Amino acid sequence: MKRRIFIKKTLKGASIAILSPSLLTACDKETAPIDKSVIVIGAGIAGLAAAKKLKEKGFTVTVLEAQDKVGGRLRTNRSLGVAFDEGASWIHGISGNPITDLAQQAGMTATLSDDANYAAYDLGGIEISDTVFTNTENELYDILDTLATHGNANKSFETVFFEQYPQYANSRLWRFFLSTYVTFDLGDLDQVSSLYYGEGEEYGGVEKIATNGYDTIPQYLAAGLDVQLNQRVSAVDYSGSKVRVTHNGAVTEADYVIVTAPLGVLKHNSIQFAPALPAAKQTAIQKVGMNCVNKFLLTWDTAFWDDAFFLIYTPETKDKFNYFVNVKKLNPSTNALMTFAYADYARQTESMSDAQVISDIMAHLRDMYGSSIPEPTHLQRTKWNTNENAYGAYSYFAVGTEPRHFDDLAAEVDNKLFFAGEHTEPDYFSTAHGAYLSGIREADKIIDLQ
Ligand SMILES: Cc1cc2nc3c(=O)[nH]c(=O)nc-3n(C[C@H](O)[C@H](O)[C@H](O)COP(=O)(O)OP(=O)(O)OC[C@H]3O[C@@H](n4cnc5c(N)ncnc54)[C@H](O)[C@@H]3O)c2cc1C
Numbered sequence: 001m002k003r004r005i006f007i008k009k010t011l012k013g014a015s016i017a018i019l020s021p022s023l024l025t026a027c028d029k030e031t032a033p034i035d036k037s038v039i040v041i042g043a044g045i046a047g048l049a050a051a052k053k054l055k056e057k058g059f060t061v062t063v064l065e066a067q068d069k070v071g072g073r074l075r076t077n078r079s080l081g082v083a084f085d086e087g088a089s090w091i092h093g094i095s096g097n098p099i100t101d102l103a104q105q106a107g108m109t110a111t112l113s114d115d116a117n118y119a120a121y122d123l124g125g126i127e128i129s130d131t132v133f134t135n136t137e138n139e140l141y142d143i144l145d146t147l148a149t150h151g152n153a154n155k156s157f158e159t160v161f162f163e164q165y166p167q168y169a170n171s172r173l174w175r176f177f178l179s180t181y182v183t184f185d186l187g188d189l190d191q192v193s194s195l196y197y198g199e200g201e202e203y204g205g206v207e208k209i210a211t212n213g214y215d216t217i218p219q220y221l222a223a224g225l226d227v228q229l230n231q232r233v234s235a236v237d238y239s240g241s242k243v244r245v246t247h248n249g250a251v252t253e254a255d256y257v258i259v260t261a262p263l264g265v266l267k268h269n270s271i272q273f274a275p276a277l278p279a280a281k282q283t284a285i286q287k288v289g290m291n292c293v294n295k296f297l298l299t300w301d302t303a304f305w306d307d308a309f310f311l312i313y314t315p316e317t318k319d320k321f322n323y324f325v326n327v328k329k330l331n332p333s334t335n336a337l338m339t340f341a342y343a344d345y346a347r348q349t350e351s352m353s354d355a356q357v358i359s360d361i362m363a364h365l366r367d368m369y370g371s372s373i374p375e376p377t378h379l380q381r382t383k384w385n386t387n388e389n390a391y392g393a394y395s396y397f398a399v400g401t402e403p404r405h406f407d408d409l410a411a412e413v414d415n416k417l418f419f420a421g422e423h424t425e426p427d428y429f430s431t432a433h434g435a436y437l438s439g440i441r442e443a444d445k446i447i448d449l450q
Helices: 005-010 045-056 098-106 130-150 157-164 172-183 216-222 263-267 279-287 343-349 354-369 403-410 432-448
Strands: 037-041 060-064 110-112 118-122 208-210 226-228 233-237 243-247 250-254 256-259 272-274 293-299 310-313 320-326 336-342 378-381 417-419
Touching: 037 045, 037 243, 037 250, 045 060, 045 216, 045 432, 060 250, 098 216, 098 432, 130 157, 130 172, 172 320, 172 336, 243 256, 256 432, 263 279, 279 403, 293 343, 293 354, 310 354, 320 354, 336 343, 354 378, 403 432, 417 432
Parallel strands: 037 060, 037 256, 060 226, 118 310, 233 272, 256 417
Antiparallel strands: 110 208, 233 243, 243 250, 293 336, 293 378, 310 320, 320 336
16 A cells, blocks of 8 residues: 555664765766766666766766656656556655655655545445554554564465464455555565565655656656667677677667666566676576556546545455555546556456456446446556566565675676666665665766776
């Protein structure tokens, strides 16, 4: 429901004193040119953050982006007149979070993600009381505090959870909580690590949700940069003194290359490296998990649902359209709901027709609000698992992932080849701020080499 909320709870209020990197760089000025060139592969927030910082330091920077626009997993579809964020929507904890400052600079508006304002329904449209909902939520937090003590390197979260709490195996409400609080944040329960599901750090402060589109941030970062769109990188040769990057059949050389292609793209071997990447990095690419979350926006002429921020439903099928954001709360003139599919069910939706998706979502809404509710006017949807620019949504600790694997993903090779992206950030992986921090980190490494 609130991504990574349980991690925040398990930190028990521990405050993390981190100076926002955007503040750290606030005094930076464009300096005299440095006779060194950098190619950044990928114009997501990680690549753009790195490129901007290096350009400000005087490097010659070229960003090669496979798609026809910048932003990567920060992408907003406005074709229905409402900003539908297909990737990130939330700023997870506004205190000290570099996205908070960036959003302000970029003109991204965001509103409080009002988690206490929900309406929850079980099958048959039966309301779930606040007491039952809150008690279950609190029990889940307590369980998450201790479950790892029963964890095992070879066992999944699902196995260990149901070994400890077999009584919840057939509970729809528990299925909802595990789905929206664990699977949404991490991945398929039968693949999430029972040891390391709580790894990672979290900013304090409230959660906010973007209202005019998260893509305002990459657009802001990209201003003034040399970003070459529709340039798909297929090979990186770092055997010589310069790194040679093949894109759309052409070769461009640079002193340094930063690879920010998503973990899913690295898993697919879409980019050939010569020499082959070090064994530790190849192992990490295999071991770190890449999950799938898909998002669905439906619009209507009039709203028929509760005047609540979130609508909750507890179907039999796990990870299936069980959580709705009332987009009217973000944009009052819009009659729209945004819903989600996670993990294996999310992957299944990618081969379903629009009509099938609408029918399945409407079955849930009819159960909640009655059979006379109108059909939606439009549907927008994502297919992150088969998207060749991502092959998934974000990284997580799978069975077999160890903390050092995130360091291995971040490790530079021969002081020529650098790696950024959300999957390279050991503390803040899977988030927009983690991706941003990783870009700054790799830019700093190159600056420090001068
Ligand atoms: C559904 C979903 C919901 C999310 N929700 C949140 C949220 O609410 N809050 C939050 O903080 N985070 C959220 N995230 C995570 C966040 O969006 C990502 O962590 C972040 O945007 C990743 O940025 P990045 O720069 O690492 O990668 P990307 O944004 O994926 O950038 C990589 C770029 O590389 C390009 N590329 C790929 N292959 C090649 C190639 N061969 N040649 C050239 N270019 C290539 C891609 O097109 C892309 O532009 C969500 C993500 C998804 C998918």
